[in-house]
Amino acid sequence: MSNTLNNSLLTLDARTKKRNAAETRFRVYGIAAIGAGLAMLILLLLTIFGNGLGAFQQTFVTLNVPLLEEKLDKNSTRNLEKIKKVSTFGYAPLLKQAMEDTLAENGIETDLKSKKQAALLSKSAAAQLRNYVLANPDMIGATVEFTFLANARVDGYLKDRVTRESIADDKNINAAQLDLVDALLAAEVIEQRFNLSFITGADASDQRPEAAGMGVSMLGSFFMMLVVLALALPIGVAASIYLEEFAPKNWITDIIEVNISNLAAVPSIVFGILGLAVFINSMHLPQSAPLVGGLVLTLMTLPTIIISTRASLKSVPPSIRDAALGVGASKMQSVFHHVLPLAAPGILTGTIIGLAQALGETAPLLLIGMIGFIASNAPDSVASGFLDPNSAMPAQIYEWAKRADPAFYERAWGGIIILLVFLITMNTIAVILRRRFERRW
Amino acid sequence: MSVFWLTLAVFLIALLGTFAGYRRAFSVVAGDVRKLHSLPKYYGSFVGFTVLIPSLLMLILWLVVPPLEQVSTQFRMFLVLGLAVLLMVLAISRITPDFRARNAVELVVLGLLIAAASLAILTTIGIVLSMLFETRNFFGLYSWKDFFFGLKWAPNFRGDSELSILPLLWGTIYISLIALLVSVPIGLFAAIYLSEYAGPKTRGVAKPLLEILAGIPTIVYGLFALLTVGPLLLRTFGSGGLLGVDWMTGATAVLTAGLVMGIMLIPFVSSLSDDIINAVPQAMRDGSLGLGATKSETIRQVVIPAALPGIIGAILLAASRAIGETMIVVLGAGALAKFSLDPLEAMTTITTRIVSQLTGDGDFASPETLVAFALGLTLFVLTLGLNVIALYIVRTYREQYE
Numbered sequence: 001m002s003n004t005l006n007n008s009l010l011t012l013d014a015r016t017k018k019r020n021a022a023e024t025r026f027r028v029y030g031i032a033a034i035g036a037g038l039a040m041l042i043l044l045l046l047t048i049f050g051n052g053l054g055a056f057q058q059t060f061v062t063l064n065v066p067l068l069e070e071k072l073d074k075n076s077t078r079n080l081e082k083i084k085k086v087s088t089f090g091y092a093p094l095l096k097q098a099m100e101d102t103l104a105e106n107g108i109e110t111d112l113k114s115k116k117q118a119a120l121l122s123k124s125a126a127a128q129l130r131n132y133v134l135a136n137p138d139m140i141g142a143t144v145e146f147t148f149l150a151n152a153r154v155d156g157y158l159k160d161r162v163t164r165e166s167i168a169d170d171k172n173i174n175a176a177q178l179d180l181v182d183a184l185l186a187a188e189v190i191e192q193r194f195n196l197s198f199i200t201g202a203d204a205s206d207q208r209p210e211a212a213g214m215g216v217s218m219l220g221s222f223f224m225m226l227v228v229l230a231l232a233l234p235i236g237v238a239a240s241i242y243l244e245e246f247a248p249k250n251w252i253t254d255i256i257e258v259n260i261s262n263l264a265a266v267p268s269i270v271f272g273i274l275g276l277a278v279f280i281n282s283m284h285l286p287q288s289a290p291l292v293g294g295l296v297l298t299l300m301t302l303p304t305i306i307i308s309t310r311a312s313l314k315s316v317p318p319s320i321r322d323a324a325l326g327v328g329a330s331k332m333q334s335v336f337h338h339v340l341p342l343a344a345p346g347i348l349t350g351t352i353i354g355l356a357q358a359l360g361e362t363a364p365l366l367l368i369g370m371i372g373f374i375a376s377n378a379p380d381s382v383a384s385g386f387l388d389p390n391s392a393m394p395a396q397i398y399e400w401a402k403r404a405d406p407a408f409y410e411r412a413w414g415g416i417i418i419l420l421v422f423l424i425t426m427n428t429i430a431v432i433l434r435r436r437f438e439r440r441w
Numbered sequence: 442m443s444v445f446w447l448t449l450a451v452f453l454i455a456l457l458g459t460f461a462g463y464r465r466a467f468s469v470v471a472g473d474v475r476k477l478h479s480l481p482k483y484y485g486s487f488v489g490f491t492v493l494i495p496s497l498l499m500l501i502l503w504l505v506v507p508p509l510e511q512v513s514t515q516f517r518m519f520l521v522l523g524l525a526v527l528l529m530v531l532a533i534s535r536i537t538p539d540f541r542a543r544n545a546v547e548l549v550v551l552g553l554l555i556a557a558a559s560l561a562i563l564t565t566i567g568i569v570l571s572m573l574f575e576t577r578n579f580f581g582l583y584s585w586k587d588f589f590f591g592l593k594w595a596p597n598f599r600g601d602s603e604l605s606i607l608p609l610l611w612g613t614i615y616i617s618l619i620a621l622l623v624s625v626p627i628g629l630f631a632a633i634y635l636s637e638y639a640g641p642k643t644r645g646v647a648k649p650l651l652e653i654l655a656g657i658p659t660i661v662y663g664l665f666a667l668l669t670v671g672p673l674l675l676r677t678f679g680s681g682g683l684l685g686v687d688w689m690t691g692a693t694a695v696l697t698a699g700l701v702m703g704i705m706l707i708p709f710v711s712s713l714s715d716d717i718i719n720a721v722p723q724a725m726r727d728g729s730l731g732l733g734a735t736k737s738e739t740i741r742q743v744v745i746p747a748a749l750p751g752i753i754g755a756i757l758l759a760a761s762r763a764i765g766e767t768m769i770v771v772l773g774a775g776a777l778a779k780f781s782l783d784p785l786e787a788m789t790t791i792t793t794r795i796v797s798q799l800t801g802d803g804d805f806a807s808p809e810t811l812v813a814f815a816l817g818l819t820l821f822v823l824t825l826g827l828n829v830i831a832l833y834i835v836r837t838y839r840e841q842y843e
Contacts, residue, residue: 019735026737030634033627037651037711040704044654047669048661238557246551247558258832260561265758265828266821267765269792270568273817276799277571299564306561332547360658363767363792367799394660401664401772409668416661427656 048416054159055414058195058210059150061121061184065098066143067133078137088126091133092118095125098146106187110180120177120184122149124204124211150190152209152407154181158192161406198414202377203396209407212400214415216378220290220370220390221359223379227294227386228301228358233351235298236305237340243306244313245335264303271300272364280368288369288389296368297358304354305347312346313339345437352430356423362394370395393419447500447518451525455492458529462488465536479543487542490549491532496525568821575805575814582808588815594778594789596798596809604812606819608778612788616699616774617763619784623703625756628710635711636718637740648715655708659768666701666773667692674700678785689785693775696784702769706759713758717751717835718744720842751838757831761824767792791816 012020069076071093073083096114103110103117110117125148133140149155153173156162164175184190201213239260247253275296279285285292316339324334365371370392379385391399393415400412463485470476477484500521536542580588583604591605631651635644671692680687721744729739745752775787776797798813805811 019738023735023737026740027634027638029630030638033630034634034647034651036627037631037654037707038647040707041650041654044657044661044665044704047665051668235557235560238554239561242551242554242558246554256558256561259565261832262825262828263561263564265761265824266568267767267792267824269765269767269795270572270817270821273795273799273814274564274568274571277575277814278567281805282571302561302564330543330547332550356656360660362658362660362663363771363796366767366771366796369800371800394658397660397664398768398772401667412664413668416664419658420661423656423658 048413048420051410052413052415052417054161055198055410055417056195057159057192058198059155059158059190059192061148061150061190062145063095063098063102063148063189064143064145065094065129066101067140068094068097069141072133072140073137078140080134080137083134083137083140086130088130091126091129094129095121102184102189106184106189108180108183108187110176110183112176112180116174116177117180119173120151120154120181120190122151122210123208124149149210152405154190155210156407157181158185158190159410161410198411199418203391203399206403206405209403209405209411212408212411214393214396214418217391217393217396218418219378219385220293220395221392223290223385223390224294224297224392225355225359227291228298228355229351231295231298232301232305232354236302236351236354237309237347239302240306240309240313241335241340244310245339246331260303260306264307267363268300268361269363269367271296272367274299275364276367286387286389288391289387290390290392291386292368293365293370293392294386296364297361300361300364301354301358304357305351308350308353309343309347312343312350315346316342342439345433349430349434352426352433356426356430359426360394360419360423362398365392365395366398371399393422443514444500444504447521448497450522451493451496451500454496454522454525454529455489458492458532459485459489461529461533462486462536465533466542469536470538476538478539478541479546483542483546484536484540486546488529488532488536490546492525492528494549495528496521499524569818572814572818572821575811576818578806579808579811579815582811588812592780594794596812598809602809604808606791606816608780609789609791609794609816611780612695612774612778613764613790613792615784615788616695616702616770616790617760619696619699620702620706620763621756621760623700624706624710624759627703628707628759629714629752631707632711632714632718633740633745636715637736637744648712651708651711653708654704655712657705659705659766662701662705663768663772666697666769670701671697671773674785688783691775691787693773693787694785695774695788698770698774699784701773702763702766705766705769706762709762710755710759713755714748714752717748717755717838720751720839721747722842748838750834754831754834754838757827757834761827761831764827765792765820765824767796771796791820795820 071090072086073079075082096118099117099120100114125146128148129146132144132146151173153162153167153170154177157173157178158181162173162178164178167173167175167178181190197211197215198213200215201211202216203213204211243253243256247256275292279292279295280287285295320338320342321334324338325331329337370390379388379390397412397415397419400408400415463481465488466477466481466484467474474481503517503521588604588606590607591603592607593603593605594608596602596604631647635648639647671694674694674697675682675689675692677683678686678689680690682689725743725747726739729743730736734742770790771793774790774793776789776793777787778789778794779786781788795813795816798810798816
């Protein structure tokens with residue numbers, strides 16, 4: 001005790017030093033925690049963009065293909081039915097020929113057989129060629145320039161995913177083929193370009209990761225969001241109006257309120273089980289259909305929308321209601337004519353956030369069969385958009401993540417970028433709406 | 442006539458009725474609107490609602506009640522459209538100057554509002570009933586004692602599957618525990634710093650940035666676990682890895698899923714704790730600071746103890762989120778059901794097994810498929826229990842300082 005008394009007030013004693021050190025330590029813990037959180041965010045974003053941007057670039061091979069008459073139309077009849085009889089298999093020799101011609105043209109020498117040379121192309125090349133010939137039968141006999149997708153291995157080689165070491169036991173490609181790729185790259189036959197078909201195209205089978213795209217599953221998500229918007233917004237707003245403006249304070253209302261706050265925290269997979277049992281097994285709605293997905297997501301987002309709508313209804317001051325009632329409006333008129341329009345920006349913001357949440361949700365979609373399904377065709381009408389089996393963006397990403405070929409991982413990350421672009425756009429609109437129209441009373 | 446066109450026709454008749462009712466209201470008072478009880482548009486909507494609601498209800502009844510499916514669609518068309526037209530004529534004939542259309546319409550609207558609010562209850566009942574029904578079927582095929590107290594999860598198609606929830610429950614709890622070990626310290630310290638130390642500027646930047654983590658879909662975290670964190674851990678703990686140990690054999694493991702889930706829960710814990718810490722009255726801080734305590738001493742000895750019930754509630758909410766999380770564990774945790782303490786081993790959870798049992802080609806009469814409903818019901822009860830407790834704690838805590 002005497003020790004502390006003898007010290008000057010200007011010099012810190014041991015105990016104060018200790019306390020100050022503890023203070024600093026505590027502060028540092030806080031900063032470290034925030035730093036850790038932000039570091040995770042940065043790591044996550046870096047991973048997404050580092051791995052996913054590649055999906056927007058794709059390797060293409062430009063070849064002059066001789067559409068040989070003796071292969072495609074032996075009798076020179078130009079009869080479309082006869083030409084259709086030539087399967088994609090019959091087009092393979094043309095591709096081999098085109099490859100050999102191109103090599104000769106550019107003075108590239110290789111020991112590879114022509115089959116191995118043509119293997120640099122995507123397996124979809126023959127189908128692409130066939131579709132072209134069926135659409136333009138007059139071009140048979142001519143030589144036409146085509147741009148084919150390169151095989152996913154070649155694409156991976158250009159993106160450093162595939163190296164000479166990593167293909168040691170790969171049946172699909174060998175080192176000699178990679179040498180050929182290098183030569184073709186120098187001759188500018190092979191080049192990398194922006195890949196629009198990743199955004200607009202359909203999913204492709206296991207064997208052709210290079211051809212897989214997000215377009216069709218985006219449509220699936222779009223139709224689901226239409227269902228969610230058409231059902232969740234009116235029902236959610238109606239439920240909130242009742243609970244906030246009309247409901248008497250009794251135990252039934254209490255139950256509904258507790259119920260809604262609990263529904264908001266029910267795991268999303270449980271909604272998937274509900275959808276499977278009620279919509280598919282009992283009501284026999286079509287499996288994998290965006291309509292069913294939309295219904296399930298509606299039930300899932302309703303609590304979110306109700307909670308935010310009630311908050312914005314609550315923020316409208318009672319004087320507005322009293323003024324309306326005072327000049328002779330009925331209770332219903334005061335709500336629908338005065339309170340609701342004033343609460344609208346808040347309701348819209350909440351709805352957009354609810355939609356964004358529904359757009360990224362995957363687990364319930366797994367159970368109603370929106371995975372394992374190859375979304376290879378875009379729906380051809382509005383009704384089939386709702387009722388025909390389709391995938392959705394997050395389900396498509398999951399599907400790619402499960403496939404064996406690592407080339408699909410790049411697609412999955414790329415798909416995430418597209419999904420995030422949608423989510424960021426929606427959230428930005430919500431923030432702008434809030435900033436622009438929010439009124440503080 | 443298909444259901445779609447029939448619905449459209451009913452709507453058309455209702456629209457027609459609305460217009461006719463509107464005109465009728467004018468004509469009964471010879472254009473002098475002041476003599477009407479309500480505004481003309483209410484007479485219109487009265488007719489519209491009178492047509493629409495019973496006709497649509499009848500149509501829905503027709504679609505839902507199985508015996509009616511045999512009756513010809515021709516008959517259905519006549520009945521529904523006939524009802525609609527009849528109601529329209531009846532409603533229009535009721536329009537007189539004294540008829541209180543507004544009251545009638547508002548009653549109908551109130552009914553619709555109540556129906557919408559009841560949908561939340563219906564959803565819960567639907568969830569519980571659909572799972573309860575299938576769970577009962579499951580327990581008819583498989584002993585409930587083995588389900589709750591067995592020790593092995595080994596479904597197969599020979600008919601002697603062992604379907605016990607305990608190994609799955611262990612995996613779920615273990616992964617959730619790791620997730621909480623990651624998220625609670627980081628989230629709590631972040632919340633303390635943001636609410637007690639940070640200036641408005643730092644707060645305005647850091648808080649929304651942290652909350653981005655909460656807005657990222659779980660499929661993204663799943664992919665992050667499978668393709669980034671898993672391989673990273675494998676390169677550290679696997680054979681030939683950085684540490685030179687051979688503790689890990691595959692990228693999917695408890696630690697992989699737990700770490701990533703922890704990242705996902707950071708903003709959840711931090712924003713909930715932030716609210717709760719902010720609810721502690723300033724006077725308590727001032728009192729402590731006035732007695733000479735440093736800021737950190739105030740936080741540790743006054744603010745946190747005062748906020749503790751709320752923080753525990755927040756942690757329970759986070760735990761319920763972790764237990765019900767699906768995509769991260771489906772992609773990151775693996776598929777082995779076992780009791781093990783090794784965080785570097787693959788393990789499985791309730792949610793992953795629900796997904797795998799229901800996405801196969803199994804038929805809905807085998808215990809291997811039906812077990813998913815029993816698992817789902819258990820999960821529902823588990824998370825519901827945690828939520829109810831957490832919400833109760835948070836609510837009583839809030840009231841304490843109001």
